[in-house]
Amino acid sequence: MTQRFKQLETAAQGTREATRDLLDAARWNDAGLIPAIAQQHDSGEVLMMAWMNRAALEETLATGRVCYWSRSRGKPWRKGESSGQVQQLVTAHLDCDGDTLLLGVDQQGPACHTGRRSCFYVALGADTAHVDSAPLVDPHELYGER
Template sequence: MYQAFFHALEDSADGENLALSHVIEKLSFNESGLIPVITQDAKSKEILMLAWMNKASLEMTITTKRMTYWSRSRQQLWVKGETSGHTQALVSMAFDCDGDTVLCQVDQLGAACHTGRKNCFYLNVGLESQQVFIEGEASKI
C-alpha cells in the first residue's frame, strides 16, 4: 500500500504539492512504528547521525523545528540537546522515493554524537589496510 503511493509519485511534475499530513500517513514505519532519519548539517552537508522517529516525534519535529527522535534504548521521545545543550534546529525535511527514510538538514549547535565528536561516523574503514581508524577527539559532554 505504502510503496504504491510513492511509486505513483514517480511521474509527478516538478513543483506539484501534496498535503503533508497525507504523505506522513503513507510513510513506511517499521513493525516497531519507527522510520530511520538521516541528519545532515545544512551548511556543510556533512552527515551527522542516523536516528529513529515514530509518528509523534516526526510531527513534534515539524511543529517545534527542534529535532525530536525516538530513543530505542529509553523507549521515549528524545529532543536532541535537551540535556547536553547540543541542539539541532530543523532547516529542511525530505522523504526518500520509497517513503521509508527521512532526511533532515539541521543547524547543529555543538557535537552531534553522544561521545562529543562532531558526528557519529568517526569509525572510518581503511579498505586497503583492512583496519578501522578513529577520527576526531571525543570531548566530555
C-alpha cells in the first residue's frame, strides 16, 4: 500500500484529493494494468471484471463511457464498440489499497461476450458446478461469426 492510501485510511468523509495524484499512487501491475469490477449501479449485480490501464481509466472518467484495456488485442476496448452493449459510467471507486477499481455502470444489454447479463454464470459447489443463467442474446447476433 502506498503512503497516500495509508493516509486516506483516517481521512474524514469529504476529504478531497486530486484524481491525478491518486492515480499516480495507485498500484498498477507490472503491465501497467489494474483490475476493474463492473457492477450494475442500481441493483448491485456484479457484471464482469476486466483490466484498465491509466489511459483507459482516464478516458472513462472524461467521457463517461467505459473503456477497458484488451490484453488479448493489446489495445483499448470501448465496451459495446462492436456489440452495442455499452456501459455508461455512474461511479468509480478505488479500493483501500489502490489496487482494484469498482465501477458502477449502467449496462445496456448483456455484459458478457456469451450473451449473458453477467460473466459470472458458472456457480461452484463443493462437488459440482452448474451454469445458472442462459444467454439473453445469441453471441453470433452480437458479434457475428468469430
